[in-house]
Amino acid sequence: AQSVTQLDSHVSVSEGTPVLLRCNYSSSYSPSLFWYVQHPNKGLQLLLKYTSAATLVKGINGFEAEFKKSETSFHLTKPSAHMSDAAEYFCVVSVLRGAGSYQLTFGKGTKLSVIP
Amino acid sequence: DVKVTQSSRYLVKRTGEKVFLECVQDMDHENMFWYRQDPGLGLRLIYFSYDVKMKEKGDIPEGYSVSREKKERFSLILESASTNQTSMYLCASSRGDRAGASGNTIYFGEGSWLTVV
Numbered sequence: 259a260q261s262v263t264q265l266d267s268h269v270s271v272s273e274g275t276p277v278l279l280r281c282n283y284s285s286s287y288s289p290s291l292f293w294y295v296q297h298p299n300k301g302l303q304l305l306l307k308y309t310s311a312a313t314l315v316k317g318i319n320g321f322e323a324e325f326k327k328s329e330t331s332f333h334l335t336k337p338s339a340h341m342s343d344a345a346e347y348f349c350v351v352s353v354l355r356g357a358g359s360y361q362l363t364f365g366k367g368t369k370l371s372v373i374p
Numbered sequence: 375d376v377k378v379t380q381s382s383r384y385l386v387k388r389t390g391e392k393v394f395l396e397c398v399q400d401m402d403h404e405n406m407f408w409y410r411q412d413p414g415l416g417l418r419l420i421y422f423s424y425d426v427k428m429k430e431k432g433d434i435p436e437g438y439s440v441s442r443e444k445k446e447r448f449s450l451i452l453e454s455a456s457t458n459q460t461s462m463y464l465c466a467s468s469r470g471d472r473a474g475a476s477g478n479t480i481y482f483g484e485g486s487w488l489t490v491v
Contacts, residue, residue, distance in 0.1 A: 301464055
């Protein structure tokens with residue numbers, strides 16, 4: 259079984275300050291991990307993913323995340339928040355299940371507010 | 375760019391009506407998914423298809439069925455819509471190759487907002 263916990267349902271930061279969105283996971287197998295962003299009334303867009311290569315992953319729009327196996331964490335960071343970063347962010351764990359299919363588990367989401 | 379298109383963005387249907395939500399992807403992906411998204415509950419998988427005419431139940435299949443007659447198209451069907459099916463529905467697709475399959479990016483459509491009255 260696998261699970262994903264996004265530790266904060268809502269994070270509020272001032273424009274220009276760092277962003278930290280926390281994600282912990284549990285999985286019996288080697289997982290792939292993703293962060294997706296969803297702007298209001300839109301679908302989900304991939305920010306970045308970890309697939310057992312480099313543990314520090316860089317994504318779009320200045321975001322990055324570090325896979326820490328010992329802490330079972332995959333926190334998302336950005337050095338300086340921009341107003342356009344205000345959105346909901348989802349951490350996702352994926353494990354291969356066989357027959358070319360895999361099981362995805364989504365976190366419940368973290369809503370990021372950016373204060374001008 | 376991969377494109378996943380959900381033909382209906384906003385629908386209002388009456389209780390008991392049959393509802394079709396259509397999804398088309400243009401990247402020849404093997405896997406297609408239907409999710410439901412509700413505030414506080416995140417995304418929940420309704421059905422998953424890994425090939426034409428193949429389907430698997432997700433976490434909340436009750437009250438839904440799906441159809442995949444062509445590789446690019448995956449339809450979600452509400453046989454008799456009920457008010458508790460008012461929600462945002464997201465279609466997604468991904469490649470299905472075995473090697474590194476769990477790391478394949480999932481591409482999402484823009485969502486279909488369904489209101490059942």
